[in-house]
Amino acid sequence: MENTIVMCCIWFQCAYIPTQLKQTRRMRQKMLNLIKIKDKKKEQAASAAGKAPVKKQSAGELRLHKDISELNLPKSTSISFPNGKDDLMNFEIIVRPDEGYYLGGTFVFTFQVSPSYPHEPPKVKCKTKVYHPNIDLEGNVCLNILREDWKPVLNINTVIYGLNLLFTQPNDEDPLNHEAAAVLRDNPKMFEANVKRAMAGGYVGQHYFPRCA
Amino acid sequence: MSSSPDEDPPAPTEPERWRDLDMLLSRPGNLVDANFAPSPGLRDMLGSLVEVLVVGAGGLGCELLKDLALSGFKNLHVIDMDTIDVSNLNRQFLFRVQDVGKSKAEVAAKRVMERVSGVNIVPHFCRIEDKEIEFYSDFSIIVLGLDSIEARSYINSVACGFLEYDSDDKPIPETIKFMVDGGTEGFKGHARVIIPGTTPCFECNIWLFPPQVKFPLCTLAETPRTAAHCIEYAHLIKWNEVHPGKPFDADDAEHMQWIYSEALKRAELFGISGVTYSFTQGVVKNIIPAIASTNAIVSAACALEALKLMSGCSKTVSNYLTYNGIVGTHINVSEFVRDKDCLVCGPGTLIKLDASTTLSEFIKMLEEHPKLLMSRASVTHEGDNLYMQAPEVLEQMTRQNLGVPMFELLKGATRATVHVTGMAENNGKKKSSLRKLRVAFNGVEEASKMDESS
Numbered sequence: 001m002e003n004t005i006v007m008c009c010i011w012f013q014c015a016y017i018p019t020q021l022k023q024t025r026r027m028r029q030k031m032l033n034l035i036k037i038k039d040k041k042k043e044q045a046a047s048a049a050g051k052a053p054v055k056k057q058s059a060g061e062l063r064l065h066k067d068i069s070e071l072n073l074p075k076s077t078s079i080s081f082p083n084g085k086d087d088l089m090n091f092e093i094i095v096r097p098d099e100g101y102y103l104g105g106t107f108v109f110t111f112q113v114s115p116s117y118p119h120e121p122p123k124v125k126c127k128t129k130v131y132h133p134n135i136d137l138e139g140n141v142c143l144n145i146l147r148e149d150w151k152p153v154l155n156i157n158t159v160i161y162g163l164n165l166l167f168t169q170p171n172d173e174d175p176l177n178h179e180a181a182a183v184l185r186d187n188p189k190m191f192e193a194n195v196k197r198a199m200a201g202g203y204v205g206q207h208y209f210p211r212c213a
Numbered sequence: 214m215s216s217s218p219d220e221d222p223p224a225p226t227e228p229e230r231w232r233d234l235d236m237l238l239s240r241p242g243n244l245v246d247a248n249f250a251p252s253p254g255l256r257d258m259l260g261s262l263v264e265v266l267v268v269g270a271g272g273l274g275c276e277l278l279k280d281l282a283l284s285g286f287k288n289l290h291v292i293d294m295d296t297i298d299v300s301n302l303n304r305q306f307l308f309r310v311q312d313v314g315k316s317k318a319e320v321a322a323k324r325v326m327e328r329v330s331g332v333n334i335v336p337h338f339c340r341i342e343d344k345e346i347e348f349y350s351d352f353s354i355i356v357l358g359l360d361s362i363e364a365r366s367y368i369n370s371v372a373c374g375f376l377e378y379d380s381d382d383k384p385i386p387e388t389i390k391f392m393v394d395g396g397t398e399g400f401k402g403h404a405r406v407i408i409p410g411t412t413p414c415f416e417c418n419i420w421l422f423p424p425q426v427k428f429p430l431c432t433l434a435e436t437p438r439t440a441a442h443c444i445e446y447a448h449l450i451k452w453n454e455v456h457p458g459k460p461f462d463a464d465d466a467e468h469m470q471w472i473y474s475e476a477l478k479r480a481e482l483f484g485i486s487g488v489t490y491s492f493t494q495g496v497v498k499n500i501i502p503a504i505a506s507t508n509a510i511v512s513a514a515c516a517l518e519a520l521k522l523m524s525g526c527s528k529t530v531s532n533y534l535t536y537n538g539i540v541g542t543h544i545n546v547s548e549f550v551r552d553k554d555c556l557v558c559g560p561g562t563l564i565k566l567d568a569s570t571t572l573s574e575f576i577k578m579l580e581e582h583p584k585l586l587m588s589r590a591s592v593t594h595e596g597d598n599l600y601m602q603a604p605e606v607l608e609q610m611t612r613q614n615l616g617v618p619m620f621e622l623l624k625g626a627t628r629a630t631v632h633v634t635g636m637a638e639n640n641g642k643k644k645s646s647l648r649k650l651r652v653a654f655n656g657v658e659e660a661s662k663m664d665e666s667s
Binding site for chain 2 (some may be wrong): 055057058059060061062065066068069070071072073078079080081084085086088092114115116119120121134136137138139140142144147150151154174175176177
């Protein structure tokens with residue numbers, strides 16, 4: 001029993017055990033209160049035991065909650081949450097460009113946000129196979145703010161605007177799909193035709209692109 | 214223990230072995246903490262009553278376990294998900310060649326117990342996230358020897374999660390979970406003391422950590438200039454191209470060998486030198502160069518801070534020690550300040566609700582609350598998104614909660630931490646804000662108080 005009492009002091013006072021060394025009656029009285037506190041804690045723990053385990057929400061998740069609740073999506077863009085309303089860390093962005101080469105197409109991007117967000121940028125992949133100088137056939141996206149130029153002050157909205165920009169202004173200077181970039185640079189008319197063919201479902205060169213228009 | 218608290222404590226055990234430590238703990242001094250009560254029995258109390266958790270059993274962890282065991286702590290736990298790799302042996306001195314492949318936590322615990330009699334170390338061979346939150350509540354102090362921001366951030370949020378504040382926003386002492394965090398990178402290191410609610414927590418100044426270097430994908434794909442570019446190309450682009458749908462595993466030697474040979478081919482193609490197997494590992498696993506002595510210095514500082522925190526025998530570092538051994542030796546202590554609005558360790562704003570208050574009434578209250586003046590609030594509680602103002606899909610999915618009492622949405626908890634985002638007034642301007650709230654239910658609180666006084 002005495003053992004329990006002293007243990008409670010530690011529980012209560014954590015540091016500075018020494019103050020409990022020379023025990024006085026007053027201290028004992030105080031300790032009795034502590035036992036109560038500890039019992040109460042135990043009760044709480046017991047009542048919590050029947051419930052689902054407490055889920056720790058990381059600071060990154062909270063920041064993402066803020067980003068998502070303040071999203072201001074461009075008209076061309078919609079969002080979906082395949083795992084329901086409580087998993088914001090994994091979502092999809094659907095871009096339907098309203099101008100440029102890719103007008104009429106539908107492009108799906110998966111977003112994976114880590115608990116270290118916004119220290120780490122979200123991981124973004126293009127799920128739709130697309131003929132694009134800055135997106136390769138595996139769905140890797142070359143967008144500076146997703147890698148080398150990511151800053152914690154940026155947010156999900158910035159990334160979404162960046163993705164939209166890729167479709168209105170494909171850029172032949174930072175190619176991931178080398179062939180597409182060369183065509184865009186040397187023969188924009190042919191590039192336009194290739195994009196149309198790929199979006200309608202068909203071959204461009206050796207690669208087949210499923211329909212996405 | 215059979216002694217009654219009214220009696221003088223017994224003479225210390227093994228006085229010869231612990232003579233120096235006992236001197237430190239049994240004499241008064243001018244630099245001691247205000248609450249320090251020197252006593253010859255203090256070491257035994259530390260040993261029997263304080264439970265210490267060491268997170269990580271690697272370069273820092275091995276040193277920490279040894280240092281803590283030799284500082285009088287007798288109840289230690291160590292948690293690490295890793296197994297021993299042959300490359301660890303140059304500095305993780307508790308491990309031998311025949312231990313390769315075994316759990317770091319288990320081997321480290323066993324070795325220290327063999328060498329330091331009377332010490333009990335319980336190993337946990339698992340991820341820190343695999344443990345129930347309750348597991349962490351048993352420890353008075355958590356000492357961290359980690360190499361990732363993510364793991365630190367997790368332990369920090371767990372430890373700060375135990376912290377409770379009274380109605381004057383003062384931390385309640387029995388809920389404080391002390392932390393000492395060590396870290397090294399080559400010749401540099403840090404040791405910091407985190408007293409949640411008093412000194413800044415990990416999240417208060419996470420901006421201290423520089424962002425990881427990331428190369429542009431198009432540079433990797435088109436214009437590699439360094440050996441690291443070639444390795445990252447094989448790792449980030451080529452792997453998925455050749456192995457679609459097969460996730461890359463950095464701990465699989467075959468996978469690593471494949472990355473190495475692809476990187477080598479690419480380096481030859483572009484006339485780049487410097488791709489080696491160990492450099493490939495270094496780039497892919499983001500391995501930080503480790504120097505045994507830096508680990509020893511930082512761990513020693515951490516163990517000493519743990520001893521000071523638990524015994525009060527001296528003032529602790531306040532609150533961030535940095536060590537730099539590149540040119541000569543430079544040690545500096547900086548006093549960082551807390552972020553008073555920290556979402557993790559801050560008190561948050563106390564909001565009292567009736568058991569019948571609905572979510573929409575709650576959101577209305579936030580608009581009128583003098584400390585918040587928050588409009589268009591979205592509300593989340595431990596990963597449950599109770600209401601989202603946007604985007605539309607989430608608004609629709611959460612709309613039915615608006616008429617439900619908060620007491621029900623918070624699953625009958627009498628007190629809860631809730632986070633809200635919305636437009637809040639800041640110096641007369643409406644600004645987008647994220648705030649922590651402490652919700653307490655009026656009727657329920659009173660009922661439990663009555664129980665206590667009876």
